[in-house]
Amino acid sequence: MRASSVGRRGVGPVCALLLATAVLAGCGHRSDSEDTGPHAVATSAGPSGYGAVFLAVDECSSFGTTSFTEVPCTSERAAARVVARHDGGVAAGPLCPQTTDFVLHIGATRAASGGNGDGAVPQGYACMRKLEAPHPGDPGGGGGPRTIVGDCVYSTGDGQVRETACDGKGGRPPEYRVTSAVADRSACPSATALYVQLGGDRPVGCARPV
Template sequence: MATHGTTPPPGRRQGGCLPTLVILAVILGLAYGASKVFDDSGSTSSSSSSSSSSSGGSGGDKASSWNVGDCGGPDPEDAPDGYRALDCDDSGATFKALAVMEASILPDAIQCPAGTDLIIQVKISFGSGGDKGGGIPSKTVCGRNLSGDHPGDAGAGGGQLVKGDCVTDTAQEVACASAAGSGFKVLDLVKDAKQCPSGTTEPMRLTLAIGRPYDVICAARA
């Protein structure tokens, strides 16, 4: 954006080398200032990635380039909800990325694949301060636990709702092991009840949620 202002009147030309020295001093001053702004890599600002299920934890440079198969774990500097990227053989690694998706400010707009145990929102903050609770959402990491505990598996009762899960009559997810006779099995998740597969006995229309990829749970008695 251009800055408008008044143009100063031309100064009176003086003889001698003083103007040359002044110009040289200005150039040296600008060069010194530039050395403070630009680091060795040419970056004008430092950036740190933060990743957590709700706010953010420092993840370093690796966290800003998450890929499927990368691992991570809790960030002790951003407890209790912060996570950071780690090597998969690191003793602190607790999950592996099943999928890496675009970020969204809408909580229901991201649908991770089946088997996702936790959903981590990666945020990027600029500057050396690194506000743990702030930043710009950049990616969503769908993580699966490295341990044998997988609440995101179909029917296990945790994670996002997927085909094969079970719900109550109020559409609350529960473990299928405890839903027999009183709960419903999820046959599909669709936008309109007309899209439900055969065998659906209880199409549950949900309240409107902007960004959610489905509006109806196609269910049958468990």
């Protein structure tokens, strides 16, 4: 038996351990080394002008192929809003809200030479919610940095599972749906076929075949 992390672009990963009883265990919170969005790296050339903190809560970002920048939320370039913002790394920091669509990793930058330090941006991460649907972080949406109640997964055949859209439009049909979150596996219904680590106060997700 082995456990390993499964990540992929644009959808939330689930770590899984295949047991002799054909029950899977998973994890729904990514580490800093895992992809949490479309190459989720936020960049800033200095003070943004849109707020005292780069990508603070309720501020907006653009979409890009390799990086994101802060833009006014009224701009036609605005694509997602910050719903939570934390300093430090994702692995050691607080969980993003459950319906977060993706996470932006913010690299530490220093103010320009001779400046007063106001342009410095500490390392951190921003939990993002797209301004328009579809929202991959919604229950059953097939993505997002967290696995939550209502999400669906499928087996990859090597003792691991990945999240997929419950409506079958995610490229792979769903095999299990997370129906509840509990504090301990013993609290899951007897029909549970998959245990998913969700994090938070109720870290165990009970999943049944679709």
